[in-house]
Amino acid sequence: EIVMTQSPATLSVSPGERATLSCRASQSVSSNLAWYQQKPGQAPRLLIYGASTRATGIPARFSGSGSGTEFTLTISSLQSEDFAVYYCQQYNNWLSLTFGGGTKVEIK
Amino acid sequence: QVQLVESGGGLVKPGGSLRLSCAASGFTFSDYYMSWIRQAPGKGLEWVSYISSSGSTIYYADSVKGRFTISRDNAKNSLYLQMNSLRAEDTAVYYCARDGRYNFGALAFDIWGQGTMVTVSS
Numbered sequence: 001e002i003v004m005t006q007s008p009a010t011l012s013v014s015p016g017e018r019a020t021l022s023c024r025a026s027q028s029v030s031s032n033l034a035w036y037q038q039k040p041g042q043a044p045r046l047l048i049y050g051a052s053t054r055a056t057g058i059p060a061r062f063s064g065s066g067s068g069t070e071f072t073l074t075i076s077s078l079q080s081e082d083f084a085v086y087y088c089q090q091y092n093n094w095l096s097l098t099f100g101g102g103t104k105v106e107i108k
Numbered sequence: 109q110v111q112l113v114e115s116g117g118g119l120v121k122p123g124g125s126l127r128l129s130c131a132a133s134g135f136t137f138s139d140y141y142m143s144w145i146r147q148a149p150g151k152g153l154e155w156v157s158y159i160s161s162s163g164s165t166i167y168y169a170d171s172v173k174g175r176f177t178i179s180r181d182n183a184k185n186s187l188y189l190q191m192n193s194l195r196a197e198d199t200a201v202y203y204c205a206r207d208g209r210y211n212f213g214a215l216a217f218d219i220w221g222q223g224t225m226v227t228v229s230s
Contacts, residue, residue: 001170034216036153043203043220044153050214087153091215095167097143097155 002026002090006100012108019075021103023088028068032092035064035073038102039084047086048073075105083107110134110219112204117224124194124228130187130204130221138162138182141207143217144189146200146226154200157189158207172198194228201225 003026013019023033031051036044046055048064051071061076075082088100116128128144143158157168157178166178177190187204202224205217212218 032214034214036217043222044217045220046208046216046218049208049212049216053212053214055216055218089153089155089216094215096169097158097215099153099155101152 001096002029002093002098004088004090004098004100006086006088006103008103009101010104010106012106013078014108015080016077017108019078019082019105021073021075021086021105023066023071023073023100025069025071025090029090029092031067032090033064033066033071034089034091035062036087036089037082037084038087044087078105112206112219112221114202114204114221114224117202117226119227119229120194121230122195122228125190125192126194126226128189128191128202128204128224128226130189132185132187132206135206135219137180137185139210141209141215142180142187143205143207144178144187145203145205145217145220146198147203147223148197148200151200156202159187161210191226194226196228199226199228 005024007022033051035048038044052064063074085102085104111133113131144156159178175193179188204221206219208216208218
């Protein structure tokens with residue numbers, strides 16, 4: 001099983017600032033990585049797939065980068081609606097899809 | 109609009125069974141691979157199972173293999189998860205989710221239901 005490790009567990013950021021979230025895979029997943037946003041009481045929402053491609057309707061302030069084992073989700077200027085938990089997910093191993101443990105982005 | 113609606117959750121005793129359903133609308137269900145993904149209270153996401161568009165290919169997470177069965181009825185635009193031999197650790201919100209391979213070639217989940225809660229407790 002590919003283990004996905006996200007850091008930090010919690011990120012405190014002021015509105016308007018930049019947020020940088022990390023996701024590390026225990027082995028290479030190439031660019032087969034997605035990012036999701038989840039708000040309390042809601043289902044996750046797909047933000048990024050293919051490590052860097054924004055999903056339909058996702059604002060340009062969200063960007064993804066990386067390949068292999070190291071990935072980053074950047075939110076360029078945090079808006080109030082961006083405070084949430086973010087998960088990465090690898091799909092390089094179709095037989096065993098795995099998610100990271102999540103990073104909570106909270107208001108500083 | 110494109111929508112997934114789960115049902116069938118509830119309280120069940122350890123060792124019991126439950127069948128979850130997911131009704132799809134607003135898209136051609138038979139074109140898409142589908143998955144079940146769960147989230148224990150206060151925890152992260154765990155992929156449970158997926159099924160190909162025709163139902164011919166199925167995979168399960170090791171944690172549920174041999175106990176859970178995924179199926180679909182394309183005529184009814186519905187996805188199912190039969191859960192047997194339930195354990196306390198199966199307690200979670202269960203989401204059905206649409207696989208993005210048909211639309212954009214990636215096994216990422218672009219449409220999610222609102223989830224249904226399964227509680228396994230005596």
